Amino acid sequence: MSNRIWVATRKGLFAVERETESGRAPWRVARGFFLGDNVTFALVDGRDNAVYAALNHGHFGTKLHRSRDGGARWEECAVPVYPPQPEDHDPPPNPMGGKTSPWNLELLWTLAAGGADEPGVLWAGTLPGGLFRSEDHGSTWNLNRPLWDDPRRFQWFGGGYDYPGIHSICVDPRDARRVLLGVSCGGVWETCDAGASWALRADGMRAEYMPPERAYDPEIQDPHCIARCREHPDHLWVAHHNGVFRSTDGAASWRELKDVPPSAFGFAVAAHPSDPNTAWFVPAIKDEKRIPVDGQVVVTRTRDGGETFEVLTEGLPGPHAYDLTFRHALDVDETGDRLVFGSTTGSLWVSENQGDSWLCVTNHLPPIHATRFV
Amino acid sequence: MPLVRFTTNIQRHVPCPDRQVVGSTVRAALDAVFADNEKARGYVLDDAGGLRRHMTVFIDGRIVADRLGLSDSVAPGTRIDVMQALSGG
Structure with missing residues (x-):
């Protein structure tokens, strides 16, 4: 049972802790770090309890800080750096926006720990779409060239940003060489050989934002977030731009779940760590509005593999609540009992x-980008 | 020798004291600074070595012309000011 949560926000990183004293609110904001700075993601590495904070300074670029003692001390480590662009490199422009993706780190969008048998290995997903790997706790990084050089990448386009990006990295707990990526907008990708080769794994996904004849193209799908069941890793959930999708075969195929109340649109998804049929979502009115349906903040839960959904509201505000939850701002702890989510208007709820x-x-x-249980 | 001065806002993240360095271009002068302060390089320059999108450089009060190559000439008495660009808010 986790008693600590890291909350990455637009203006700092916060440690939220559970009080054990009776008579006090059980959860409170205990400490703030990097106050005033834009913390775009936080990773808790369960292998050694190190915490990583990704910062985006705007003027000064993206940075990465690491703490090995729960936040008492922080050290700046390296960020992924794109290699020099070959002079004869002439990639086609982005098919949607007409721009060519830069060879420059624009955003450290997500971080993931490698396998239990890979101490020090980290993966980083970035805008404009480069995947990086570190083998020394973030002290150095290397661009994964097989994916970056894959010509299918040129079909990717930005979803909410000018450039595409990797926001979900799911390492298979059975075999750390198997890694699944979520790309907005570029579908789902899998390597089975630690990044030496990549396959598209978005069969069954449907994109409403494309003309009908291209709606099922795998490389243009917009999986907002992928969540994997820890104990049943072939069971995966996706909060997609226009729906909720589930896979029970390790992303070989996806099934769109119908009649998801109150809306199938959302960014965040969390998978129960041991029950493959249970997942949570934080929905909103789809893309042109991005506010809660009827101004009521809810969490949607399925316990039967997506056949039915419950709309959970007890303790959540509305009507006239306009909180939006970003893709990394919902998390579940190792027991599957405790959940946390935060919103763009700076609200934080725990169950x-x-x-x-x-x-x-x-x-x-401040506006919340990510929440992570320790 | 040119004098390189950094915006005070960068000092919170990485100390960048004023430095008099050898160099006949902005690139050479900044490289001389970063040779002793490698961490600062990534705060000012992007992955390709050009000025970050929301950073700028003034050369005796004149804004740098070559943001990518930093080939603008500087003289021994030049003041090079590394600043945040208002484009960044």
Whole structure:
């Protein structure tokens, strides 16, 4: 059971902790780090308990900081650097926006720890679409060239950003050489050989934002976020730009789940760590509005593999609540009982009963990018 | 020798004291600074070695012309100011 949560926000990184003293609110914001700085992601490496904070300074670029002692001390480590662009390199422009993706780190969008048998290995997903790997806890990084040089990458385009990016990295706990990526917009990709080769794994996904004859093209899908069941890794969930999708065969195929209330649109998804049939989503009105349906913040839960969904509202605000939850801002702890999610308006809620009811920790944080249980 | 001065805002992240360095271009002068302060390089320059999108350089008050190559000439008495660009807000 986790008693600590890292919350990455537009204006700092916060440690939220559970109080054990009776008579006090059970969860509170305990400490803030990097106050005033844009913290775009936080990774808790369960292998050694190191914490990584990705910062985007705007003027000064993207940076990465690491703490090995729970936040008492931080050290700046290296960020992924794109290699020099070959002079004869003439990639086609982005098919949607007409721009050519730069060979430059624009955003460290996500980080993931390697396998249990790979101490120090980290993966980083970036805008404009480069995947990087570190084998020394983030001290050095290398661009994965097989994916970056794959001509199918030139079909990717930005979803919400000018350039495409990798936001989900799911390492298979059975075999760390198998890694699944989510790309907006570029579908789902899998390597079975630690990044030496890549295959598209978006069969069955459907894109409403494309003309009908291209709706099922795998390389243009927009999986907003991928979540994998830890104990049943072939069971995967995706909050997609226009729907909720599930795979029970390790991403070989995807099935669109119908009649998801109150909306199938959303960014965040969390998979129960041991129950392959349980997942949570934080929905909103689809892309042109991006606000909660009827101004009511809800979490949607399925316990039967997506056949039915419950709309959970106890403890959540509405009507006239306009909180949006980004893709990394929902998390579940190792037991599957505790959940946390944060919003663009700085609200943070925790559940200790799988979402049946929610406790508001605060309404006053900066816009929340990511939440992660320790 | 040219004098290189950095915006105060960068000092919170990486100390960048004023430095008098040898160099006849902005690139050479900045390289001389970063040779002793490698961490600062990534705060000012992007992956390709050009000025970050929302950074700028003034040469005796004149804005740098070559943002990618930093080939603008500088003289021994030149003041090079590394600043944030207002384009970044």
